[in-house]
Amino acid sequence: MAKQKDMGNMDTFAGAFENGQYTLPNLPYGYDALEPMYDQQTLTLHHDKHHAGYVKGLNDALSRLDNARKAKDFATVKAASIDLAFNGSGHILHTLFWHSMKPGGNGGQMPVELKGAFEESFGSADSAQAHFAAATKAVEGSGWGVLAFEPVSQKVLVLQCEKHQNLTIWGVVPLLVCDVWEHAYYLKYQNNRAAWVDNFIKLADWDFAAQRLAAAKSCVTELRK
Ligand code: MN
Helix, strand or coil: CCCCCCHHHCCCCCCCEECCEECCCCCCCCCCCCCCCCCHHHHHHHHHHHHHHHHHHHHHHHHHHHHHHHHCCCCCHHHHHHHHHHHHHHHHHHHHHHHCECCCCCCCCCCHHHHHHHHHHHCCHHHHHHHHHHHHHCCCCCEEEEEEEECCCCEEEEEEEECCCCCCCCCCEEEEEEECCHHHCHHHHCCCHHHHHHHHHHHECHHHHHHHHHHHHHCHHHHCC
16 A cells, blocks of 8 residues: 655655765555556656756755865856755655645645635635646746745735746745656656646645745745845
């Protein structure tokens, strides 16, 4: 039986950084746990190859920057900084992405705190989900749909992220993210990104989003100092 997520004492970033290096965290469920909506082959390649590639690229970029500092030669700083942003964003967003889904999703249940936040920010939970799906389907090229908490207005926003590192707002806290790079869905869904996004919504772990929203709200006073 697929491993179930234990929301009670979960550290989302457990295994994502160990002994001074970024590391590939284990999935919070089995490779086949999201079948049939997210197939085992795609999930295995996505985690074991693509996410692992970002981790390697992130450590490599930091190593190159470390070498540049030691040599006092920053000729490579631009290229290494681009690689740092690309791979660092990829590592963090993929780690959040695995937790953004769970077997069976939320089964149609929306946590009451998240429902209230959706009503305040989007009118209703249904319009929030429709907005999230539409924005994610319409991401130009490769990127992500991102549900995020924005600490200035203290509201929830839907963002489109192109690639990993563009079109963000600094300071937002991602609550739930959907990968719409082709590697995330092409084996099963081919060019039908919309079908993948619709099934992602069915797999969405709204409890995870609600937990992160509560945590983001609790630290907003510190963020605003
Ligand atoms: Mn991906």
